[in-house]
Amino acid sequence: MKAEDLFHLGVVADDPESTREEFTALLGYEWGPEVGGAVPVTLPAGDRTVDLRCAYSITEPRLEVVRSVPGTMWEAGGGIHHAGYWSDDVAADATALVARGFVTEATRAGADGGLFFAFLRGTTGLRIELVTRAAEQGLQRCWGAGA
Template sequence: MKAEDLFHLGIVTETFEQTRDELSSLFGYEWGPEVGGPIDVTLPSGDATVDLRCAYSVTAPRVEIIRAVPQSTLWDASRGQGIHHVGYWSDDVAADSAELARHGYVTEATRLGSDGIPFFSFQRSPWGFRIELVSRTAKTGLEQCWATPVAREAEVGAKS
């Protein structure tokens, strides 16, 4: 794990559009498309399917806005909103997760890739700092999320 592998800050919010629009208005952020859907994850309480939806900023430094998932523990915004996690690329999610565990981090959620190898993992430090490790194999696909800004008018028209 290296500092230069940091690639985004994640924000979980119950007010997705408002948060996105405020970051655009105040800081000039432009956004890629909203992506996601139901995914299978493993939580401390067991396996679960969560409807995880997000948008990444096209503008750097990269920000990810995630729609709150009620009662999912990890993505439930009722505990407060703000910076939810810091996302890092990982060449070996399992090994990096084990290294964080040796430093007292607790695994909050994991997802396996189609090859059965960990695809992402959320780890929380004893003092509350949360890290998301994302397999570097996802980089090409995720880069599509911030390749081109989505025209706000087209997005609004599609929802009508």
């Protein structure tokens, strides 16, 4: 992982529409569409399917506003929820974070059998989302970039 691989800061909100409107009014942010749906994830308590929806800003630095999912780690709590990084090897980067004291909070398997994403939380509260770089082109469509 490298600092230049940071591609968004995530905020979880109970009312994502109002949250996006506030960022627009205060800071001039523009938004791509809300995307997502039923996503199978592995949580510490086991496998579960959650309705995971978010919208990315078109404006940089890129923000992601995630719709709150009660009873999961995706609950609104105010402030920055996570820092999202591209990863060339999510499993290896997650293992490196665990070795530094991070705890895995959620993972999602990818179509290739590897990890699509992983959320890990450090002892200071820092939460990192690792996202496979293979998803970069597809996710760029969320903010109007790419093919």
